[in-house]
Amino acid sequence: HQGDVVKPRKQQLLVVANRLPVTAHRKGEDSWSLEVTAGGLVSALLGVNELDAKWIGWAGVNVPDEIGQTSLTEALVEKRCIPVFLDEEMVDKYYNGYCNNILWPLFHYLGLPQEDRLATTRSFQSQFDAYKLANQMFADVVCQHYEDGDVVWCHDYHLMFLPKCLKEKNSKMKVGWFLHTPFPSSEIHRTLPSRSELLHSVLYADLVGFHNYDYARHFVSACTRILGLEGTPQGVENQGKLTHVAAFPIGIDSGRFKRALKIPEIEDHIKELKKTFAGKKIILGVDRLDMIKGIPQKILAFEKFLEENPEWHDKVVLLQIAVPTRTDVPEYQKLTSQVHEIVGRITGRFGTLTSIPIHHLDRAVDWNALCAIYAITDVALVTSLRDGMNLVSYEFVACQESKKGVLILSEFAGAAQSLGAGALLVNPWNISELAASIGQALNMPAVEREKRHRHNYAHVTSHTSKQWADMFVSELNDIVVDDQLRTRQ
């Protein structure tokens, strides 16, 4: 109609990640209950520069029928989520197989799977084919929702093939890719059979981001040494076209944690926990039960500490929240048994009729309880063998304004670069050193604790998840897209 004002469409930010921040449970043929996971990424993206953010990803559920797919798609609209449907075989090969059994351990310096070589080689190819196909399916969904001028932000090692799929469909699309894990030394990456194809695919992105400069440098070295391309101060050049590569250290929504500690329900929780553990110092571990988190090393160090310091028996307790993850993968089942064995031994050796030295939980606790636990902890113990960043260390610091506890932090976590001056840095492979640092933390004078805490708190509260997302997206937005497709492979 004449006189109608056409509102300019808001630029969309399409965030593509393997998992949506929502888990769907089917209640009936066409009805669903949706559980939102309020992770760091979700809050980070809430306020990105006025962009209209939407999520694209797998909802963590197999939906083989059309009625189910249509009804779930409709239910997810109000959560600003768009589902990608993957069947069970695809999830097994792409997600459990290629992503979690090959890329995840390799990027954390644990090497490729060692079983029967031939079997691995055979399954490797079919898993890689499934990976590429899954990435293509993500790309198809992105293209259904993309409009000119939108920005597409791909996340993590699950989607390294996605920038290529997207650019081949639309070379004008603005595409960024961010890796949440470490990128390993090029000497590790070069053992991967599909090393070149993956690097080439990532290079289709306009901007490639990592948690720190070391990971970015490893990536550029892999491109120069394995692909023979040229590294420049801005990134990697391929046939005159530049892929920008930079470090964007993630943060947390520290305000959310600070506010939480003033909620009456959480205050009550804190009081209860203080009563339960009266007279004891609390050491805390919060990790997904993953080999990269160094949980056996942490518990062995605690055992050594108790062995060497009988005066601390009954006066200290280790709370380990070990959230089950990837429970279908045999390696993770083995790790669970190994950890249970050590915990059982320590309980037998150092427990009494009335007290036990370790509370080990094979489950997640709810977020309110987690905040309360962070607040009453004396020493947080992060022993990752490798970790992209490690947000648990940030969350602990955010909740410690009144307690000013000590953070023991692995030098192999990305967070060591930002919280290193306030934390006690350790090599988690050195059990004696780790045990000694537990003693040092428990005995640390208040003045030193205060000083270390101030340093970390200033960092955690001034480098937030929102700033991280804003920086990545604005840098991506500023890049002028070079829409000549890279042809060389």
Ligand code: GDG
């Ligand atoms: C990957 C990278 C990188 C844990 N237990 C419970 C719970 N959590 C929440 C924590 C924290 C998150 O899970 C864990 O984040 P991390 O960063 O420590 O580790 P990953 O899961 O391995 O994350 C990592 C990160 O991506 C971001 O880029 O830092 O290096 O590996 O937010 O609070 N939450 C609740 N209950 C629990 O029991 N509610």
